[in-house]
Amino acid sequence: MAPMTLSMLDWQGWRDVATTLSVAPGVHEPSAFSALLASTLSDVEGKTVVDAGSGAGLIAIAALRYGARHVVAVDSDAAALAVTAENVERVGGPEARARLSLWQADFAELGLLRADVLAVNPPQRPTAVLGGVEPGQRHLHVGGGDDGLQTIRLVLRHARSSEVRTTAADVLPVTAALALDGWLPPERLARTTLPVHPAWEPLTGGREALVDVWSFLAT
Template sequence: MDIEQWAEIGGSLQTSDGVHRPSWFSAFLAAGMDDCGDLTVIDAGCGAGLVAVAALQAGAPHVVAQDYDPKALHDTARNVTRILGSRARARLTLWEADWSRLRPMQADLLAVNPPQRPAALLPAVPQDQRHLHDGGGPDGLAAIRLVLRHAGAGRVRTTAAAALRFDTREFPGWSAPRCVAMTELPYDPAWRALVPDLLGQVGIWELHRECADG
């Protein structure tokens, strides 16, 4: 299934007030989950559950949907049941927690589309949506660093805007980022200061754990 099809599914998801609606970045990540048919997967920061739906549709035997917002977990469960049915819902576990509590969630693969707008871009985000995009820090990568610091999974797969130069960064305890896929996507208007045309490259990157933390 291609990105446009996943974007269409994302647009059809039932989403409560204050829950992140799937973006083009989310659709790209969902399109990249077709290789997880035999993996236990964590959808970290699941929002309305598009990546969880993708992993379950690909055949993942167990998917953990994690979010700090109980409304997001409710939406994810509802959307999985509506799109894939009760058997898929039985393979889904809901985990209400923030990213500092990821460690107990053991899995083969953690997939995340983290907040990645550098703090300087946040004033361009509507006030009622700012809580969904805060967390990138000065360089836009603070949220993924938080995930990597606390993840219990052996692999982490993340989106990253090309403007953030994710491939040049080092993450202690993890392998160098490996590009799984790269494509050109529309950007939200809040990105205009970094992506003037609002159309730019986005990567899916994978990191493998090299050693146990602490």
């Protein structure tokens, strides 16, 4: 199959790409949050990018499409890495696949990688709302902790990238709770209203919510 032709896309465009990707059982399907993150990667030409928690590979595909020199897809699930590789080659072709590396690891091992940009759409549903997640999917969303930010803290503690870009639902206290040594105060790169899973409703009051992409620059 010939590679897809992908122009500069907004989050809806990347969401459309996501619907074409293969997803193995138990692998996180690309969400609207991931699509928003993908839409912010148009400045990664020539850079090394880590797709942390690659799932089906949407972020890797976006980074490669926008000219990343090298992308490392990191996931603790071997099945996720397999579908990432499959989707990258199907969407981007052999040339894109040649710029992709795969690493089975968890976020605590990110310190072993040096990169220009680390992009992550982390588990961020606070513990109090996890009961609203389907039992078969709950393992994919555990880790946000009481305020939803625990996985982002984990990434920031271990990342050795010049920049970390992360999604975060706007109801989460990012600027108040994520002042960590080694990182400048976060800058908001994007904010838009996205559809959200029903589990979010106790916090958002509905099936749509503001979602941000934040950039943390290393000091």
